[in-house]
Amino acid sequence: MHYIYLHGFASSPKSAKAQDISDRFAKIQTNLTIPDLNAGDFSHLTITRQLTQVAAEFPDSSVPVTLIGSSLGGLTSAYLGQQYPQVQRLVLLAPAFGFLSHWLPKLGDEEVQRWQREKYLMVYHYGEGRSLPLSYDFVTDAAQYQEELLQRPIPTLILHGKKDEVIPIAASRDFALSRPWVELVELDSDHGLGNVTEEIWQAICLFCQLPGSCKI
Template sequence: MLQWFYLHGLASGPKSRKAQLLGAFLQERGQTLHRIDFNDGGFSHLTVSRQIRQVSARIAQEERVVLIGSSLGGLTAAWVAQESLMVERLVLLAPAFGFPDCWLTAGELEEWRRLGDRLIYHYGQGRSLPLRYHFVEDARTWLPHRLTRPVPTTIIHGRQDEVIPIQSSRDYAKTRSWVELIEVDSDHALGQLHPRVWQEVIGERRQ
């Protein structure tokens, strides 16, 4: 049986608005959305590597998996699918390709390195929390050009995205025939999407 997993973004959580919308949308169709919490293990020492290990361990016993990843969760999903053959489809919502260098200026990143940590507003907890600079060093090792496994992929990205430039998704899709990019009039939060987009997420238009 096909299992659906949602991977939230940085400083978010499994109860985010997108997670709840997708969960309800799938529930109406008799499906369950499993939501992975990347805050387990502490936010301050979070890394992309830790997220990849967490997801890989969670889906290890499954046979057929769809990963829906938002922002940093999208980058994580892509890397899990690179190694996990049970992942048969990806849905990436404004995936964080090129993160965090596309997010902060060189000066801001240097200040983060010098201080050792940076306060990040955590939407899931409603307060700012420190994140160690090792997060940056680790994230830079997960380069999108190394993602080569042809997993059917739908990317949904807002043209007004102020965090992850849509060009990163355009570049990614341009060199991979198995990737479909859907551009929408929205920002990074993808807060107001037409129901057609959610139908695309679960593949209803293909059926």
């Protein structure tokens, strides 16, 4: 089994979650790949670019893949699981289902229209610690992806905080409701999931049947 971790929007492989999970995989001597989805050009990020980039990381087609995705990385993982039979399992951490419908209203109609008109919007990038311009192409690209089409019955574990202020837990509840192959674990946390790292790790261990006891 080949494991790949996909970080979230405006984040990086150096995020606290990515590093925590990477360290835990290292301690059980299991390889975890964490591609940088910014690809050196956050300004032209799109979901389509992420899908292409991660698919290029897949090993020989005979090797099954487990994707662990956080927020927008979780949404990307779900689409990869739909498109590639090689993906055998998904672990989604606060996946960004309905991302545009949650994010754009917070910006407001006027700001969104200005973004569309001026082509770029300054977005705070947590990985860089500064604001960077993001092309409106991100929005037009994301809008073409329809989550109701995610119907491949791939074993899926969703871990989502009940106090998530970015992607409401209702988004994951709705997704899991009509998909019996999806297990949703609700955690007492927010979008960052920073206070439940041990619970997350134990759930990943059990779901992925990782070697050893996974106790750290």
